[in-house]
Amino acid sequence: MQPTVIAPSILSADFARLGEEVDNVIKAGADWVHFDVMDNHYVPNLTIGPLVCEALRKHGVTAPIDVHLMVEPVDRIVPDFAKAGASLISFHPEASRHVHRTVQLIKSHGCQAGLVLNPGTPVEVLDYVLDELDMVLLMSVNPGFGGQAFIPSTLDKLRRVRERIDASGRAIRLEIDGGVKADNIAEIAAAGADTFVAGSAIFNADDYADVVSRMKAAVAGVRG
Numbered sequence: 001m002q003p004t005v006i007a008p009s010i011l012s013a014d015f016a017r018l019g020e021e022v023d024n025v026i027k028a029g030a031d032w033v034h035f036d037v038m039d040n041h042y043v044p045n046l047t048i049g050p051l052v053c054e055a056l057r058k059h060g061v062t063a064p065i066d067v068h069l070m071v072e073p074v075d076r077i078v079p080d081f082a083k084a085g086a087s088l089i090s091f092h093p094e095a096s097r098h099v100h101r102t103v104q105l106i107k108s109h110g111c112q113a114g115l116v117l118n119p120g121t122p123v124e125v126l127d128y129v130l131d132e133l134d135m136v137l138l139m140s141v142n143p144g145f146g147g148q149a150f151i152p153s154t155l156d157k158l159r160r161v162r163e164r165i166d167a168s169g170r171a172i173r174l175e176i177d178g179g180v181k182a183d184n185i186a187e188i189a190a191a192g193a194d195t196f197v198a199g200s201a202i203f204n205a206d207d208y209a210d211v212v213s214r215m216k217a218a219v220a221g222v223r224g
């Protein structure tokens, strides 16, 4: 079983004070930084790129940076993010012409590789590539915006992906992203997630440490 990870999505952070915001969530007990990259093409929103990732590293951020690419095409931006200090790079199969090749490209640049499944993407997309992955990221909202409600059918999908990961016998993380809150994280953990992205639930709170510790306690109640 993979250790629990709480990964605040900086999509909901105050971008005018990004370095300080990241320092504050890590001090509050968060484990990773979730870095949402949107291109106004694959998804209808536009966010941040490798320069901002590099700036966070220069600022002194040492926590793993979990880059979620919502861009199309994927491959040409991978080396830039690796150079900028990304630890993991995840992408959507719909945005890559050759999924297996993109996974190898990410790994060849020294990063861990994740594949992201949208709410409408069938789990069969993991066939023939799961053994190459370090992480599967299930979207529990449609990608593009923070602050959306968790789609309940994702719980069943989590259970199905958890079965596949366990059957593979490999240490593959199962990350969930979208609508994760302190009051639904326990049932999400019970369905099989070990890595939890939360944007608005953390950054919209007055006390980051309080939310992160309540999330960790709720997950520990399920996972031990």
Ligand SMILES: O=C(CO)[C@H](O)[C@H](O)COP(=O)(O)O
Residues within 6 Å of the ligand: 009, 011, 012, 034, 036, 068, 141, 142, 143, 144, 145, 146, 147, 148, 177, 178, 179, 180, 197, 198, 199, 200, 201
């Ligand atoms: O990838 C994302 C949207 O595409 C965000 O990471 C996600 O929605 C997190 O935000 P929130 O916790 O507010 O739902």
